[in-house]
Amino acid sequence: MPVGEVNIQSALLAEQAEYYRARAAEYDEWFLRKGRYDRGLEHTLQWSKEVEELRGKLNTQAPFGEVLEFAGGTGLWTEYLAKSSASLTVVDASEEMLSLNAARNPDPSIRWVHANIFDFQPDRLYEFIFFGFWLSHVPSDRFEDFWSLVTKSLKPSGQVFFIDSIKEPQSTAADHVLPDEDDSETLVRRLNDGREFRIYKVFYQPDTLQERLADLGWIAQVSRTDTFFLYGFGSMKESTLAID
Numbered sequence: 001m002p003v004g005e006v007n008i009q010s011a012l013l014a015e016q017a018e019y020y021r022a023r024a025a026e027y028d029e030w031f032l033r034k035g036r037y038d039r040g041l042e043h044t045l046q047w048s049k050e051v052e053e054l055r056g057k058l059n060t061q062a063p064f065g066e067v068l069e070f071a072g073g074t075g076l077w078t079e080y081l082a083k084s085s086a087s088l089t090v091v092d093a094s095e096e097m098l099s100l101n102a103a104r105n106p107d108p109s110i111r112w113v114h115a116n117i118f119d120f121q122p123d124r125l126y127e128f129i130f131f132g133f134w135l136s137h138v139p140s141d142r143f144e145d146f147w148s149l150v151t152k153s154l155k156p157s158g159q160v161f162f163i164d165s166i167k168e169p170q171s172t173a174a175d176h177v178l179p180d181e182d183d184s185e186t187l188v189r190r191l192n193d194g195r196e197f198r199i200y201k202v203f204y205q206p207d208t209l210q211e212r213l214a215d216l217g218w219i220a221q222v223s224r225t226d227t228f229f230l231y232g233f234g235s236m237k238e239s240t241l242a243i244d
């Protein structure tokens with residue numbers, strides 16, 4: 001990538017991390033469909049039903065063993081991982097997020113690691129890696145590098161489970177606009193106080209994401225819920241493991 005583009009991407013990734021630091025205290029409003037994310041009772045019921053479906057899918061993998069959670073945020077999923085883990089490491093670039101995560105999950109055996117995922121080097125291998133609503137924040141030209149990191153962090157028999165957003169305008173706040181173009185990778189997000197940040201948001205279709213992962217050697221199954229979410233299970237093919 002030309003130096004100018006590298007600099008633009010680095011600045012945008014820094015702005016994205018800054019956005020989540022600033023948003024930490026109001027982050028759960030999105031998940032709980034409160035404030036600017038409140039789209040009415042029918043919508044909230046459908047959202048909750050689909051969240052339950054995701055929890056059910058995640059639970060099919062329990063017990064998870066030794067777990068690494070990338071971009072754990074306020075701990076909405078850490079809570080479920082902790083219930084069925086032999087050990088749990090949570091990585092996030094925001095200290096504000098990590099302290100909310102620790103408050104929600106007062107379990108001294110959880111290891112919270114303050115780190116930038118794009119620089120992260122695992123100090124051990126894990127049996128299960130989870131990331132919720134993170135993959136869409138990885139620029140598409142860093143997709144392969146991110147999945148190499150996942151491979152490098154996973155035991156040969158390990159499993160990955162991830163969740164992310166389907167491109168659905170009602171998922172986001174009422175004052176956010178989703179780009180019309182399918183190939184757009186960035187958008188503007190606003191906080192409750194009106195501050196604006198530009199972030200990466202790459203929306204995937206389950207079948208194209210599954211194919212892209214297969215090209216990298218993953219045996220993955222990517223599916224979706226009715227309206228809001230996609231989710232995927234994955235493990236590595238023997239042949240790719242041999243190369244690694």
Ligand SMILES: C[S@@+](CC[C@H](N)C(=O)[O-])C[C@H]1O[C@@H](n2cnc3c(N)ncnc32)[C@H](O)[C@@H]1O
Nearest residue numbers: 017020071072073092093094097116117132133
């Ligand atoms: C959309 S939130 C997802 C949080 C959580 N997984 C969930 O599902 O609620 C994205 C998270 O990524 C974190 N993040 C942003 N940039 C990061 C980076 N470069 N390295 C590590 N974490 C980062 C943010 O602090 C935030 O907690």
